[in-house]
Amino acid sequence: MKKYLPVLIIAILIGGVAFYAGAQYGKNQTAAAAAGAGGRGGNFGGRQRGGGGNFIGGQIVGKDDKSITVQSMDGSSKIIFFSDTTKIMKAVDGMLTDLAAGKQVTINGTPNPDGSITAQSIQLRTGMPRAPQDSQPTK
Numbered sequence: 001m002k003k004y005l006p007v008l009i010i011a012i013l014i015g016g017v018a019f020y021a022g023a024q025y026g027k028n029q030t031a032a033a034a035a036g037a038g039g040r041g042g043n044f045g046g047r048q049r050g051g052g053g054n055f056i057g058g059q060i061v062g063k064d065d066k067s068i069t070v071q072s073m074d075g076s077s078k079i080i081f082f083s084d085t086t087k088i089m090k091a092v093d094g095m096l097t098d099l100a101a102g103k104q105v106t107i108n109g110t111p112n113p114d115g116s117i118t119a120q121s122i123q124l125r126t127g128m129p130r131a132p133q134d135s136q137p138t139k
Contacts, residue, residue, distance in 0.1 A: 014024070055108050056078055056106070057072060057073070057104075057106040058072035058078075059109070063101060066081055066082065067080055070105060078107075079115075079117070080119050082118075082122060086121065088123075103125060104126070105125060
C-alpha cells in the first residue's frame with residue numbers, strides 16, 4: 001500500500017488541477033460568448049431580456065427639441081431623450097426632423113433613473129399597426 005500512496009496522491013493532485021483548469025476555461029468561454037453577443041438583450045415590448053440595451057417600440061405622440069414621447073402597443077408611454085449624435089434610422093438615412101407625432105418607431109437606449117430613456121438609435125417604421133385606442137369588444 002505504501003508503494004502506491006505517492007502515485008495516488010499525484011493522481012489526486014493532477015485531477016484537482018485539471019478540474020480547476022476546466023472550470024476556469026468554462027467560465028472564460030461563457031464570458032466570451034456574452035461579449036460576442038454584444039452584451040445585448042434589452043427591453044422589447046416592455047419585457048426585460050437582460051443585458052445592455054433597451055428596445056422600445058410604439059407611436060410618437062409628442063416631440064420637443066430634446067425628446068419624443070412614445071406610446072407602446074399596451075398603451076403605456078416613455079419619454080425618449082435624443083441628441084445630435086443619436087442615430088435616426090429608416091429605409092434611407094433619417095434626420096431629427098423625421099421624428100413626428102403619429103410616426104411608428106423602435107428605440108434602442110439606456111434607461112434613466114426617472115423612467116425615461118436616453119436613445120442610442122431611433123428607427124422609423126412604416127406599415128406597422130397602430131395601438132388600439134379604447135377598444136371595446138363588439139357584440
